[in-house]
Amino acid sequence: MKRLNEVLKDWEAVIGLEIHTELTTLDTKMFCNCKLSHDDPPNTNVCPVCLGMPGALPVPNKKAIQSIVMAGLATNCEIQKHSTFYRKHYFYPDMSKNFQTTQGSVAFCMHGHLRLNVTGDGAKERPVWEDMSSDGSEEIKREKDGSYQVPIRIQRIHMEEDAAKMVHEGGEEGRISGASESFIDYNRCGTPLIELVTEPDLRTPEEARLFMEELQQTFKTLGISDCSMESGSMRCDGNISLRRRGTKELGTKTEMKNINSFKSLHDALEFEICRQAEVLEEGGVIYQETRHWEPSRKCTIVMRVKETADDYRLMPDPDLAPFDLTDDFIEECHSKIPELPDAKCKRYEKDYGLKSADAQQLAGDPEVSAFFEEALDGAKKKVIPTIANVMVNLVPSYNKLRAKQVRTISELLAADQITFAQAREVLADIDGTDKDPEKVVDAQGMRQVSDDSALEPIVEEVLGRCTGQVNQYHDGNKKVIGYLVGQCMKASKGRGNPKRFNELLRSHLEA
Ligand code: ADP
Ligand code: ZN
Ligand code: MG
Numbered sequence: 393m394k395r396l397n398e399v400l401k402d403w404e405a406v407i408g409l410e411i412h413t414e415l416t417t418l419d420t421k422m423f424c425n426c427k428l429s430h431d432d433p434p435n436t437n438v439c440p441v442c443l444g445m446p447g448a449l450p451v452p453n454k455k456a457i458q459s460i461v462m463a464g465l466a467t468n469c470e471i472q473k474h475s476t477f478y479r480k481h482y483f484y485p486d487m488s489k490n491f492q493t494t495q496g497s498v499a500f501c502m503h504g505h506l507r508l509n510v511t512g513d514g515a516k517e518r519p520v521w522e523d524m525s526s527d528g529s530e531e532i533k534r535e536k537d538g539s540y541q542v543p544i545r546i547q548r549i550h551m552e553e554d555a556a557k558m559v560h561e562g563g564e565e566g567r568i569s570g571a572s573e574s575f576i577d578y579n580r581c582g583t584p585l586i587e588l589v590t591e592p593d594l595r596t597p598e599e600a601r602l603f604m605e606e607l608q609q610t611f612k613t614l615g616i617s618d619c620s621m622e623s624g625s626m627r628c629d630g631n632i633s634l635r636r637r638g639t640k641e642l643g644t645k646t647e648m649k650n651i652n653s654f655k656s657l658h659d660a661l662e663f664e665i666c667r668q669a670e671v672l673e674e675g676g677v678i679y680q681e682t683r684h685w686e687p688s689r690k691c692t693i694v695m696r697v698k699e700t701a702d703d704y705r706l707m708p709d710p711d712l713a714p715f716d717l718t719d720d721f722i723e724e725c726h727s728k729i730p731e732l733p734d735a736k737c738k739r740y741e742k743d744y745g746l747k748s749a750d751a752q753q754l755a756g757d758p759e760v761s762a763f764f765e766e767a768l769d770g771a772k773k774k775v776i777p778t779i780a781n782v783m784v785n786l787v788p789s790y791n792k793l794r795a796k797q798v799r800t801i802s803e804l805l806a807a808d809q810i811t812f813a814q815a816r817e818v819l820a821d822i823d824g825t826d827k828d829p830e831k832v833v834d835a836q837g838m839r840q841v842s843d844d845s846a847l848e849p850i851v852e853e854v855l856g857r858c859t860g861q862v863n864q865y866h867d868g869n870k871k872v873i874g875y876l877v878g879q880c881m882k883a884s885k886g887r888g889n890p891k892r893f894n895e896l897l898r899s900h901l902e903a
Contacts, residue, residue: 397516399666400518400519405634406594408631411629413619416618417618421442422583423582425439434579457500463610467505467588469502469548471722472499476498476714485558486555488556495550500551508543508599514601525593546588553583557579559574561575597661609758613730633645633678634668667692682694737751744776754784767799779799793824794826801815809833838887850880861876
């Protein structure tokens with residue numbers, strides 16, 4: 393198979409995502425009072441409503457509607473005041489009602505968009521430089537380093553409910569084929585789920601990955617879900633087709649399931665783009681089918697050929713009255729939206745003078761930004777860039793530290809009391825304990841000496857000893873000062889301030 397960058401010279405990849413997010417932070421299910429929980433014993437959080445017993449009547453969860461409206465507002469959607477719940481009929485044991493309650497052509501949230509900031513190596517995947525965004529609304533401009541911004545349209549976000557979890561035993565990799573027994577856990581049945589569908593605006597695996605990442609950060613910030621791809625509370629299907637560069641007509645798409653990490657999403661799309669290109673270049677056709685990503689084999693395999701018509705008998709649910717959201721309700725949702733990652737990032741750049749990449753890293757995850765802001769609390773303004781630097785470059789996992797420890801280490805660094813390398817040692821020493829960094833520094837005798845009265849004798853001693861290097865310096869080899877600084881550092885057992893040593897040496901040599 394050809395590689396991605398070769399394929400994308402001739403072909404344009406067209407990608408659309410369907411992203412399911414469980415509203416894990418709610419207390420109860422979508423249409424009943426059953427507890428939402430992931431680790432209770434099977435079939436303990438069930439009732440006549442979520443099991444679909446005759447005569448049981450659903451009552452919508454107001455907080456779930458609030459969550460989806462917040463999700464819609466945060467992704468620039470138009471909130472539809474009037475919408476209806478539908479029944480989507482199918483037979484499978486994971487939904488004992490024999491229909492899933494979902495929404496029809498009008499969802500709570502319609503026509504939104506997210507802007508992606510594509511940087512670094514990922515930006516190189518998009519090969520055409522003067523491209524237009526998919527809706528033709530703007531020209532995509534590249535920065536000098538190749539990074540670019542692109543708007544991705546969101547078709548809709550609708551409300552639905554999750555099905556039960558099925559466990560198959562005895563077969564291969566937990567799949568139903570070859571299994572001797574199948575178990576059903578209805579605890580998950582009726583979990584509030586929101587499905588976001590994008591327009592086919594994404595053009596590279598990297599853009600798809602970034603979209604998913606940005607959405608995850610947004611939903612986490614809203615506090616509507618833990619958004620864990622690992623545990624399945626956030627799941628993504630990737631739709632992909634190819635068309636010859638320069639043509640407009642959409643090709644036949646395949647749909648990829650079983651994507652449970654950002655890396656899988658990227659790699660599955662990359663594989664599928666290359667596979668489709670090979671089929672098409674050999675004169676074959678792409679069938680509209682559902683494929684399964686196999687992370688261990690790094691390929692996709694056919695699951696099923698897509699049913700051609702909608703056989704779901706989609707119809708308005710007679711048990712649920714159409715919804716009319718009031719302006720007050722929408723306004724209340726609006727007021728609950730905290731500062732979103734994008735705005736936070738801009739604020740960090742503007743108020744604290746952080747580099748864009750650092751700001752992005754600190755603003756993205758709400759837990760990281762909360763930690764960062766706690767560390768800032770009470771710090772002098774000029775220490776803030778150091779705190780950011782320590783967070784981005786030194787702290788491997790902030791959850792093993794206290795914010796105050798990071799602040800103290802940063803203050804020591806900013807005051808030239810310790811070096812960057814020493815800061816790393818202090819962090820290693822603290823390792824999950826309550827230790828005060830100042831005490832660690834003192835106990836290890838690390839405190840960097842910047843006081844001239846202590847440094848001056850060392851400088852004089854080194855200059856007296858290294859006459860060869862001093863002569864070289866006077867002969868024009870200014871670089872030799874590096875060696876002299878090294879000697880001073882050694883003589884001070886690593887505790888002297890190298891910047892100050894350099895200054896003192898220079899003033900002696902130039903005198
Ligand atoms: P389906 O009827 O198969 O569910 P939809 O039109 O509802 O298809 O679209 C599902 C997802 O697939 C959306 O994210 C959409 O952007 C994307 N999509 C639709 N057509 C294509 C295509 N030809 N190539 C790639 N993605 C597509
Ligand atoms: Zn229930
Ligand atoms: Mg569809």
